[in-house]
């Protein structure tokens with residue numbers, strides 16, 4: 218396995234999610250951190266970190282679920298060991314050895330992505346667990362549950378349409394000259410590949426960065442989002458979340474912005490994805506899922522390691538003032554190789570800047586590190602191509618865009 222370099226706070230939830238080989242997504246709020254120890258010794262420790270939830274640290278080659286001894290023997294050991302001494306020594310050994318690993322670059326801890334990468338979906342949950350959501354019980358079938366779900370989405374949209382008063386009506390119109398930075402407008406009007414290439418940078422392969430929105434637009438969209446949350450609070454409306462990964466955020470179409478975002482996608486994002494990502498259907502994008510996400514002290518801190526349910530993703534930071542929140546990218550993978558370790562050259566962390574966009578393939582594995590202070594809001598467009606999806610079902614061969622398939626071909 219490839220050596221894993223660790224930096225920053227080792228107990229950051231995003232790092233934990235990234236390191237954990239199994240069960241990460243459900244458990245990451247409690248911080249499952251799995252170490253692989255070259256000596257094959259297995260430990261488990263409980264850490265209570267100040268105001269953070271309890272963290273479980275497993276030191277063992279396979280992780281909590283795939284390794285019976287890690288799962289069963291270690292808690293037993295915990296019961297029998299004098300607790301305080303046991304915890305102390307394990308915490309110490311964990312920190313000391315991971316630091317040693319980082320500074321010496323020796324693959325002291327290795328990790329596998331066995332089942333670690335999450336495939337995000339756009340499935341909506343009318344309520345989530347935090348809000349007391351109970352799955353349907355009794356003899357109701359999944360078809361009933363589905364029709365319940367559709368009904369509640371319909372009612373939700375109806376409620377917004379009938380009572381939500383937008384704060385900035387101009388956001389719903391298509392005044393792109395007022396919204397987009399001149400460099401992007403010129404490049405798209407120029408309609409040449411060279412014109413577009415002049416305004417982008419690509420700090421790591423497959424990550425296209427360019428300035429997109431004027432500060433006035435970012436401010437207006439932030440205010441509109443704040444206004445929407447206020448309305449939801451006042452009317453006791455539960456905001457429907459954008460996908461299975463978020464507890465916070467909102468779908469742009471639900472706010473009534475589908476026409477504007479659709480045009481933005483067609484006129485600006487499609488030309489760019491045609492140039493940079495034709496091999497994943499970037500030139501045949503025909504639908505999108507647009508949403509806003511929200512990080513900070515009162516909302517989510519980080520986003521788990523995942524791939525998007527998209528061919529191409531546009532991610533624009535809107536603001537506000539924040540520290541942290543870097544997007545961490547770890548290489549492009551097809552479904553078959555989703556859990557294959559990153560090579561060093563695939564590891565890239567990007568610091569987000571308000572108004573600036575990143576465009577990447579949906580299967581470029583990524584997540585967001587903790588927003589350690591302040592408030593970060595981003596706008597996401599998951600762009601999809603039905604033609605590409607249809608063709609991918611039939612084609613079995615190794616796609617050239619997957620980092621592992623490409624390596625195997627050479």
Ligand SMILES: O=C(O)CCC(=O)C(=O)O
Pocket residue numbers: 337510520525532544583584585595597
């Ligand atoms: O928070 C971010 O910047 C990443 C968001 C993201 O990856 C997603 O919503 O798919």
Ligand SMILES: [Fe+2]
Pocket residue numbers: 523524525530583
């Ligand atoms: Fe994503």
